[in-house]
Amino acid sequence: MGNFGLSAKVDVIAPSASLQVAQRALELKRLGKDIINLSIGEPDFNVPVPIKEGLYQALENNYTHYTESQGVLDLRKELAKELGHDIEADQIILCSGCKLGIYLALETILNPGDEVILLEPAWVSYKHMITIAHGKSVSVKTNEKNNFIPTIEDIKKAITDKTKAIIINNPNNPSGQLMPKEILDEIVQLAKEKNLFIISDEIYSDIVYEKESFYSMLNYDYEKIIITSGFSKNFAMTGLRLGYIVAKKEIAKAINKLHQHIGTCAPSIAQYGIMGKISDVLKNDVEDMRKTYEKRRQILIDGLKETIFPYIIPQATFYMLLNISKLNMKSLEASKYILEECGVATVPGIAFGESIDDYVRISFATSDEMLLKAIQRFKNINI
Secondary structure (H helix, E strand, O other): OOOOOOOHHHHHOOOOOOHHHHHHHHHHHHOOOOOEEOOOOOOOOOOOHHHHHHHHHHHHOOOOOOOOOOOOHHHHHHHHHHHOOOOOHHHEEEEOOHHHHHHHHHHHHOOOOOEEEEEOOOOOOHHHHHHHOOOEEEEEOOOHHHOOOOOHHHHHHHOOOOEEEEEEEOOOOOOOOOOOHHHHHHHHHHHHHHOOEEEEEOOOOOOEOOHHHOOOHHHOOOOOEEEEEEOOOOOOOHHHOOEEEEOOHHHHHHHHHHHHHHOOOOOHHHHHHHOOOHHHHHHHHHHHHHHHHHHHHHHHHHHHHHOOOOEEOOOEOOEEEEEOHHHOOOHHHHHHHHHHHHOEEOEEHHHHOHHHOOEEEEEOOOOHHHHHHHHHHHHOOOO
16 A cells, blocks of 8 residues: 555544445345345435426526525525524525535634534534544533433533534434423533534424424524534435525634635525525425324334334434344444344444444334335344
């Protein structure tokens, strides 16, 4: 292997813990084995018809050129109106997906050595993006007894004089749990006291089964809150890469300065494709998808009772955690075992932190038939 003199950052970023399982699943599929993929992290629905029509029209109108870096103004105005809370268009940056939004936020606020608190279970890319931005991630462990919700005492213990920010993922991927308002209140108060940023990833906020329980960071008037979200999960348009950032105008301006050099602008086709359609699609298409996910969630709740896997009922998202401790193995080994024995691909919990190394994540963004088939295979596992 040649010495190419690559960045040291690349060396410290570990390969995805789920990649080994995904690679083996592909190998087994090529060998003709029937594999049920419950590791998928995107909707199985197609883009809603109104959005498709908008995309076609955008092409007909030749809206294929650069937009302003912050995003098409009329779309930002529409989104601001939908978000409410007196959000203005200048507070919004449209970007190529929520993931880029999180990375831009981190690059904007972090100096080398700054620490960012992650609340486990934490989405797999957070810690790596922090590393790339020359920061250091500090994990706060949680457990099933508390529904994987951190206590304010544990968060306080993780704070040092180098702490710069806290990342919140609400609703949570992979647990599907919602952060209670009481905890959010305490986190905001703590952030104010310690002068910390809060980055709130709310990408699953429209896929919630306990509507009254979701509480957005938009409700708080704290100048150092940065909210990221997008249209990948709710509008089932993952490949069209359209996310957004909401922040105070001064912060938004700073983030957009980076965006001009890193991302240029969000895809013009996607921006014009959803323009004028956000409200109607949320009320109709997104709600229909949410109801379907809720039905599938119930299929799992009913069917998994007859397996060796206790589970945590998700309040949101299309993910569920299965407790695999009865297999007497940790999550990566368990994921491999379940794949080989059952032909079902899952995501090992260790990918999201040590707190859930006794769990695997499954997705119910697939058909009823596939879920029922997977449940039957789970029933056949003996210990």
